Amino acid sequence: MPARTVYLDHSATTPTDPRVVEAMLPYFSDVYGNPSSAHRFGRDAENAVETARETVARILNCQPSEIVFTSCGSESDNLAMRGAGWTARQQGRGLHLVTTPLEHPAVGKTVQQMADLMGFERTIISVDKTGVVDVEDFANACRPGTTVASVMYANNEVGSIQPIPQLAALAHERGAWFHTDAVQAAGQLTLDVQKLGVDMLSLSAHKFYGPKGVGALYVRNGIELVPSQSGGSHEAGRRSGTHNTPLIVGLAKALAIAYDEFDAYTTHYCQMRDSLIDGVLNRVPGSQLTGHPVNRLPSHASFVFDGVDGNALLMHLDLKGVAASSASACKTGNPEPSGVLLALGYDRQTAGSSLRLTVGRQTTTEDVDYAVQTLVEAVEKVRRLNREIV
Amino acid sequence: MSNNADVRVVVAMSGGVDSSVAAALLLEQGYNVVGVMMRLWSEETFGGGVHNRCCTPDQMADARRIAAKLGIPFYVLDTKDVFRHTIVEFFIDQHRQGVTPNPCLECNRHIRFNFLLQNALALDAEYLATGHYARVSQAASGRYVLKKGLDERKDQSYVLSVLGQQQLKHTLFPVGEYTKPQVREIAARFGLPTASKKDSQDLCFIGDNNYRRFLGDYAPDILQPGPIVRKNGDVLGQHTGLANYTIGQRKGLGVNSPEPLYVIAMNPYRNALVVGTADELGSDTLTAHRVNWVSGETPSEPFRAEVKIRYKAQPVPAWVEPLPGERMQVQFDEPLRDITPGQGAVVYDGDTVLGGGIIERSG
Numbered sequence: 001m002p003a004r005t006v007y008l009d010h011s012a013t014t015p016t017d018p019r020v021v022e023a024m025l026p027y028f029s030d031v032y033g034n035p036s037s038a039h040r041f042g043r044d045a046e047n048a049v050e051t052a053r054e055t056v057a058r059i060l061n062c063q064p065s066e067i068v069f070t071s072c073g074s075e076s077d078n079l080a081m082r083g084a085g086w087t088a089r090q091q092g093r094g095l096h097l098v099t100t101p102l103e104h105p106a107v108g109k110t111v112q113q114m115a116d117l118m119g120f121e122r123t124i125i126s127v128d129k130t131g132v133v134d135v136e137d138f139a140n141a142c143r144p145g146t147t148v149a150s151v152m153y154a155n156n157e158v159g160s161i162q163p164i165p166q167l168a169a170l171a172h173e174r175g176a177w178f179h180t181d182a183v184q185a186a187g188q189l190t191l192d193v194q195k196l197g198v199d200m201l202s203l204s205a206h207k208f209y210g211p212k213g214v215g216a217l218y219v220r221n222g223i224e225l226v227p228s229q230s231g232g233s234h235e236a237g238r239r240s241g242t243h244n245t246p247l248i249v250g251l252a253k254a255l256a257i258a259y260d261e262f263d264a265y266t267t268h269y270c271q272m273r274d275s276l277i278d279g280v281l282n283r284v285p286g287s288q289l290t291g292h293p294v295n296r297l298p299s300h301a302s303f304v305f306d307g308v309d310g311n312a313l314l315m316h317l318d319l320k321g322v323a324a325s326s327a328s329a330c331k332t333g334n335p336e337p338s339g340v341l342l343a344l345g346y347d348r349q350t351a352g353s354s355l356r357l358t359v360g361r362q363t364t365t366e367d368v369d370y371a372v373q374t375l376v377e378a379v380e381k382v383r384r385l386n387r388e389i390v
Numbered sequence: 391m392s393n394n395a396d397v398r399v400v401v402a403m404s405g406g407v408d409s410s411v412a413a414a415l416l417l418e419q420g421y422n423v424v425g426v427m428m429r430l431w432s433e434e435t436f437g438g439g440v441h442n443r444c445c446t447p448d449q450m451a452d453a454r455r456i457a458a459k460l461g462i463p464f465y466v467l468d469t470k471d472v473f474r475h476t477i478v479e480f481f482i483d484q485h486r487q488g489v490t491p492n493p494c495l496e497c498n499r500h501i502r503f504n505f506l507l508q509n510a511l512a513l514d515a516e517y518l519a520t521g522h523y524a525r526v527s528q529a530a531s532g533r534y535v536l537k538k539g540l541d542e543r544k545d546q547s548y549v550l551s552v553l554g555q556q557q558l559k560h561t562l563f564p565v566g567e568y569t570k571p572q573v574r575e576i577a578a579r580f581g582l583p584t585a586s587k588k589d590s591q592d593l594c595f596i597g598d599n600n601y602r603r604f605l606g607d608y609a610p611d612i613l614q615p616g617p618i619v620r621k622n623g624d625v626l627g628q629h630t631g632l633a634n635y636t637i638g639q640r641k642g643l644g645v646n647s648p649e650p651l652y653v654i655a656m657n658p659y660r661n662a663l664v665v666g667t668a669d670e671l672g673s674d675t676l677t678a679h680r681v682n683w684v685s686g687e688t689p690s691e692p693f694r695a696e697v698k699i700r701y702k703a704q705p706v707p708a709w710v711e712p713l714p715g716e717r718m719q720v721q722f723d724e725p726l727r728d729i730t731p732g733q734g735a736v737v738y739d740g741d742t743v744l745g746g747g748i749i750e751r752s753g
Binding site for chain 2: 388
């Protein structure tokens with residue numbers, strides 16, 4: 001084991017808050033009924049699920065009936081795109097989908113599959129060097145026959161925040177539904193769907209100190225979804241499958257904590273992030289911040305480095321106890337440069353040098369200092385190695 | 391042993407039993423062990439759906455599981471580009487020159503004991519360990535000595551003959567001290583998978599192990615038909631491409647002759663396949679280039695030694711004469727029939743590897 005471990009990969013996942021674990025525990029072995037059952041065991045579990053739904057609705061400023069619980073963020077994205085796409089198609093409203101090169105594969109590959117195999121059309125709009133979508137391009141892409149537009153609230157690789165209210169309004173003016181993947185944004189940006197003006201919004205609990213294996217999708221009343229998973233008509237027929245009561249309770253509890261203590265947490269994230277960014281840019285020669293310099297997730301710092309391979313960097317950092325990630329990282333040693341960075345206009349080599357450091361609630365100033373110092377040394381080592389190997 | 395914990399060793403893992411046991415043994419000796427697997431080039435890169443046989447997704451998953459079981463960090467190192475440049479392109483180019491290369495020798499020279507070793511050292515490792523059946527020891531003089539593996543039948547010192555003092559100083563071969571059955575026992579003791587992969591010695595980057603098919607796909611220019619000739623220039627027929635033949639081959643030549651004829655040489659300049667009788671085939675001398683002397687010092691005089699001319703051949707007695715320009719001439723006591731340009735000629739003194747070179751020509 002390294003002398004010190006510093007976890008700076010909170011965009012990948014977060015530890016489950018002990019308060020969340022505690023809230024979940026009764027729903028494994030004590031309140032174990034099936035929420036669909038008519039008896040008291042079922043009613044107790046149903047009460048927990050519906051209370052959780054109300055909690056989520058409170059934070060999203062929507063009706064409880066507009067919340068669908070799922071198994072993860074990817075499922076939420078799939079349900080939104082496929083469900084709304086097929087509904088619009090059935091209603092004869094069109095087949096055209098609009099999305100961005102910044103999307104998580106749960107949206108990107110789903111839309112690609114719908115285009116390749118199911119007769120939908122897609123338009124991928126352009127983004128600028130800071131990872132923000134071209135609003136004019138978006139407006140032009142949405143045309144008669146456009147049924148669903150999907151733009152990620154904040155990007156996982158470069159942290160840039162999109163002008164969601166503006167984009168949602170433009171989509172609506174052109175008769176399209178608007179979905180946003182808010183998996184990265186949750187816990188760090190407002191999820192008020194009235195302010196955002198979105199029709200659908202995806203969440204995943206483990207990104208905001210909840211458990212893995214549970215997500216949610218907000219779907220505005222009035223939008224029917226053709227279910228991706230059919231069965232016993234749970235979740236008003238939108239997503240079948242026995243409710244996972246403890247995880248649903250955990251999601252709601254985690255979301256409540258994140259938004260009840262929103263200011264304290266986000267202030268801390270910003271402080272840690274800014275000192276990380278300052279440290280890296282000042283001390284690592286040939287480093288650049290990727291994504292938007294200001295409009296970025298409070299927890300999110302991302303960089304590229306001249307002449308350094310992101311995978312090699314991760315290996316060096318890991319052996320020193322620093323957990324980070326690289327967009328091109330691949331556990332099977334077959335890295336591909338990040339599609340997001342290529343879309344932002346970086347060349348292939350630069351796109352292969354990315355590093356993401358994402359801070360969390362437990363991150364301390366000492367952690368940041370240690371990570372920066374370790375990174376300075378690792379970058380130097382990888383560069384020296386590249387010079388020595390002929 | 392007491393301070394081995396401060397000594398980091400990077401183990402080149404393949405998911406197979408030998409490198410897994412190597413990692414386990416080092417861990418038992420108290421070292422700070424890190425597992426690394428190289429992702430090598432494979433035809434899959436071109437969309438053929440073929441995997442490099444030595445680093446398939448399955449083998450990576452196996453290696454990852456073994457590392458997790460042993461509780462060591464595990465990384466996969468992207469080695470595709472350097473492997474393609476130095477091994478695959480070299481392989482094709484050598485065949486273009488009518489030479490049958492041994493890619494394992496080049497891989498050890500350029501990939502394992504240069505690229506990987508440099509990476510290991512940059513990770514603050516003192517040693518790179520592999521699952522090869524060979525041994526390294528340090529002589530009283532301080533010099534490092536490379537020896538055959540204890541298990542003579544598994545010995546892999548031939549393909550390690552490219553190593554010098556700088557590499558050996560940082561190299562460990564933990565399984566070289568054991569026989570294969572013992573290695574399997576050790577694997578069982580550690581709860582590691584004991585099955586060994588199929589022979590992964592040669593041409594790992596060719597999915598179906600068919601190098602003729604591979605050359606046909608990647609370098610069709612090599613497989614041009616040309617004349618089959620005798621030494622005196624008589625044309626006996628047509629061959630289908632030099633790479634389709636090997637020195638010593640008798641069958642499948644498709645020429646009529648009262649006496650059996652064998653492939654005795656390739657002439658890439660005329661794209662000619664030279665055939666001859668059994669008498670013409672054998673040769674008792676060879677010259678080799680790119681010679682490496684493990685000790686770092688070129689012997690000053692001709693000396694008696696045993697020389698091995700293929701991975702699977704037996705070492706045979708010979709006189710070895712070092713020549714200027716990293717060359718040597720080998721004079722065998724008895725003629726050999728299959729001296730093949732491109733293969734290694736490795737010089738032994740008993741168990742000790744003195745050095746080796748790449749065969750330029752017989753005679």
